[in-house]
Amino acid sequence: MRDALFDLAETPPEHAVIARFHLGGDGFGEADQRALVFEAERTMAAAVKAAGVGEVDGNEFGGGEVVIFAYGPDAKALYLVMESGLRTLPFRPAHVVLRYGEPADDVVSEHIDL
Numbered sequence: 551m552r553d554a555l556f557d558l559a560e561t562p563p564e565h566a567v568i569a570r571f572h573l574g575g576d577g578f579g580e581a582d583q584r585a586l587v588f589e590a591e592r593t594m595a596a597a598v599k600a601a602g603v604g605e606v607d608g609n610e611f612g613g614g615e616v617v618i619f620a621y622g623p624d625a626k627a628l629y630l631v632m633e634s635g636l637r638t639l640p641f642r643p644a645h646v647v648l649r650y651g652e653p654a655d656d657v658v659s660e661h662i663d664l
Contacts, residue, residue: 565604565625566649567632569618569664571641578611586639587616594620594635603627616641625650629662637664 571587573579579587587609595606604622618636622628625648636646644664651657 563651564621565623565628565651566647566653567618567620567622567625567628568647568649569620569632569636569644570646571616571618571639571644571664573611573614573616573641575614577614579614579616583641584611584616587611587618590635590639591618594618594632597631597635598622598628601627601631603631606632625660639664 573583578584591606591609598604598606598620603624604620607619607621609619610617620628620632629646629648636644642664646662646664648660648662649657650659
């Protein structure tokens with residue numbers, strides 16, 4: 551007899567791509583800036599889905615910046631699919647953090663300036 555409790559497949563840790571763009575000011579950016587972000591996000595989400603490397607999970611506006619979040623099993627593969635879309639956004643300064651694992655103090659991450 552097998553014990554199903556010990557036959558569970560181990561779930562790989564979730565990696566993340568977190569892109570941060572400065573919009574200026576202290577608010578949510580201008581309407582045209584938000585429209586550019588939404589369009590780039592839709593394009594990247596379609597590319598990520600087609601490549602099967604994860605999902606673009608959304609954004610957060612505030613404090614004069616926007617942050618775009620994406621998650622999948624391989625942060626580098628996810629970033630490579632998203633890179634061209636991220637670089638089309640004109641807002642600077644900007645950077646991306648690739649997080650290789652679940653959020654924790656000791657998780658490996660990589661910082662990439664755009």
